[in-house]
Amino acid sequence: MLDRIRACLPSLAPAEQRVAELVLADPRSFALLPVSALADRAHVSKPTVVRFCRSVGYDGLADFKLKLAGNVSEGVPFIHRSVNVDDKTSDIMVKVIDNTVAAFLKYRNEASASAIDKAVTALTAAYHAGRRIEFFGVGNSGIVARDAQHKFFRLGINGVAYSDGHMQVMSASLMQPGDCVIVISNSGRTRDLMDSCDIARKNGATTIVITASGSPLAAAGDIHLAADHPQGYEHYSPMVSRLLHLMIIDILATALALRIGSDKLQPLLREMKANLRNKRYA
Incomplete structure (x- = not known):
């Protein structure tokens, strides 16, 4: 900061x-x-x-x-320490954990509450109007999109997650005003996501992009939720970015659940939990 x-x-x-x-x-x-x-x-x-x-x-x-x-x-410095081929297992463990904690704390201190609020407001309006809420991601971000679909599904939202570029373009082509799409990308430079985001926006849908600041995708969406971290997306697996994106999805889902209200959600969640009880060993 x-x-x-x-x-x-x-x-x-x-x-x-x-x-x-x-x-x-x-x-x-x-x-x-x-x-x-x-x-x-x-x-x-x-x-x-x-x-x-x-x-x-x-x-x-x-x-x-x-x-x-x-x-x-904070007692944790906002410094990203890269893992090296000669690192011991204990070194790798400490670096991965410290990098993740530092990225989370950095996000907490720098995130725009107004951008989050705009995104939640758009999602709440889509929910109450019965409009479509969908999630686009490619590769590793496609896994985050699936997780987002699962979290929103628990709130009674029949959203769909697409990780295939052709399916994203087709879905975006069918979107209308009032619909919402959350587009997730680490680099913010994936051509398929840029194409589908542009199409959805032209059709009047609200596009919420979770990606790095300064990227083409950040400028293409209606609402940008910055997910900035020092980890380069070309090295190793994008560990920090994936966890940061999952946390942002958690924030959106939690805020949306509170907007929907406990009177409506609590009976639904209780029934879901009761029906799942038989799936577990006693």
């Missing part, structure tokens, strides 16, 4: 630069002080403090301070 502020510093207005310098000088105090005290210390107005938070990619002062507080209190 502090690296992001340093990178944005030259492009900020002079008054916002003073706020940035205040953050970098003492991030812990910035996270605790009220906006009036922050404005006085930076010699700017209170609206300038809020503008600074939005200029560096956050939803406002409250969102910025919440994530800043989490960032400066």
